[in-house]
Amino acid sequence: MALFKKNTSKTGRRHPLATVALVAVGLLVTGAAYTGFNQTSATAEVDWTKFSQDEKNLTAGEKLFGANCATCHGLNAEGTNDGPSLIGSGAASVNFQVGTGRMPLAFQGPQGxxxxxxxxxxxxxxxxxxxxxxxxxxxLPDAKYLQGDSDIANGGVLFRINCAMCHNVAGAGGALTQGKWAPKLTGVPSTHIYEAMVTGPQNMPVFNDANITPEQKSDIISYLKYIEEQPAVGGLSLGSIGPVAEGLFIWVIGLGIIVALTVWVTAKSN
Incomplete structure (x- = not known):
């Protein structure tokens, strides 16, 4: 009888999870690259003036509209009982609503x-x-206003005066009335931020160039991109709702957990 069993395992064999890990890393890198690409202007590589006047593009757009939008907005975009007129809404409004997936609507609700x-x-x-x-x-916005390299300090002042009451000072979003809400602004491409300011989608007011100039809109975008890149040094941001609310959370939830733990330990000891 052999005293020692011969080791029959193969050396240097690749781990069964190596392929899965490699695919996961590839997906993460691809996703990060795609996200970075989409943060820039959607029309940066398109000559919009030439594109929008090309008869082929206009014909294709009319066919797409008739097949996907006319049920609610009418064949000529004149509006119906189910949807408003789009005449005069401009390219920015369509690019925002369709480009963010809000339109076509999945169902009727307080907002898309x-x-x-x-x-x-x-x-x-x-x-x-x-x-x-x-x-x-x-x-559509000019690409020069979407670079995120403008005056961050001035953008912060403008955002706090005009936007923070709904979107939160850190752009984290917040609840409104009647089931509506102000969406968070982190991860939103600069193009769509600018378009939202000039078109006033859903519950948002319109900030035309007389209210906020294109340069000031660029400052606001730079501020939002700046705070988006800042780490939460304290740990969980808790929605960035401010020190008072965050402190109240710690006192109510944290102390509640401590009291519950004390009661449990005392019960166990008895």
Missing amino acids: MVKPKQFDEEQTLQLAAWVASLAPGPD
Whole structure:
């Protein structure tokens, strides 16, 4: 009888989870690159003036509108009982609503929800070009205002004066009345932030260039991108709702846990 069993395991064999780990790393890198790409202007690589005047794009946009939007907005975007007129809403409004997945609506509710986009970038721009051809309206933003390298301090002041009452000073969003809400602004591409300011989607007021100049809008975008990149040095941000609310959370929840633990320990000892 052999005293020692021969080791038959193979050396240097790849771990069974190595392939899974490699795929996961690849997906993370690809996702990060895709997110970074989408933070810039959607029209940075498109000559919008030429694109929006191309008859082929206008025809394609009209067909897309008739197949996907006319049920609520009418064949000529004149509006119906189920949806408002889009005449004069401009390319910026369409690019924002369709580009964020809010439109077409999944269901009727207090406001449209962000969801996966139904159309690709070219189709979204074709829809925007056709609606913009119906009447003058807010146009797509110039790429120079979307770089995130403007005056952060001034952007912070403007944001706190005009936006923080709904979106929170850190852009974390917040609840409004009648089931509505102000969405969080972290992770939102600069293009859509600018478009929201000039079109006033849903519950948001319109900030035209007479209220907030394009340069000031650029400052606000720079501020939002700055605070988005700042780490939460204290740990969980708790929605960035401020020191008073966060302190109250610690006193109510933290002390509650301590009291409950004390009661449990005392009960066990008895």
